Amino acid sequence: MNDVRVVAAGDAALVAEFDDRIDVSVNRRAIAVAQALRHASLVGVRDIVTAYRTVTVYFDPLRVDAAELEGQMRAAAAVEPDARELDGPLVHVPVCYDAAFGPDLDVVAQFAGIGVREVIDLHASREYRVFMLGFVPGFAYMGTVDLRIALPRRSAPRTAVPAGSVAIAGGQTGVYPSQTPGGWHIIGRTPLALVSLDRSSPSLFAAGDRVRFHEVDRAAFEQIVRAQEFVP
Helix, strand or coil: CCCCEEEECCCCEEEEECCCCCCHHHHHHHHHHHHHHHHCCCCCEEEEEECCCEEEEEECCCCCCHHHHHHHHHHHHCCCCCHHHHCCCEEEEEEECCCCCCCCHHHHHHHHCCCHHHHHHHHHCCCEEEEEECCCCCCEEEECCCHHHCCCCCCCCEEEECCCEEEEECCEEEECCCCEEECCEEEEECCCCCECCCCCCCECCCCCCEEEEEECCHHHHHHHHHHHHCCC
């Protein structure tokens, strides 16, 4: 497997690029390379970041020979990844698809030519993969959604999307971990805290995780919120 492309991103980062598509096997390769490089504990490497199809290695140019690092990245990319070791746990996410939490449900339904009930069923009917985290801490880019509800991003982003908002854009779905501007279509909200410094791993999600969304009503939503508030 020698189809990796390694390019420089300035004088202190190298990027390993794989096939240009949203694909589970491609993402597994990126995660495998990142894990191999982390386990190697390379001197002078500052950070290793995975994305859908890339691995970016940030390093100290005064301590690292870029050509040698590129060779190490290519060597890691040549190893066939083991899917059993690269797919994370299944994370269950409760979602309330109440109209107050999903202001774009009607828009999605009109785009798909179906009812709101079917939009909810389609979104909650499949298992998603966390391809990467980014945008803001804890935001997981997941895919892929049913093509019938894979509408493009909003033409005018919102200036403030509430924390916990579940949204879709294109073939992706995700959950906003904090209030932030955003241009995805909001179809519901989860009561879960997606980022917490009280956990050993602050983010609820990690690249490679599998995710299932489960519908809950407003009463169950509020109950989960209260339960989290009183966790010691």
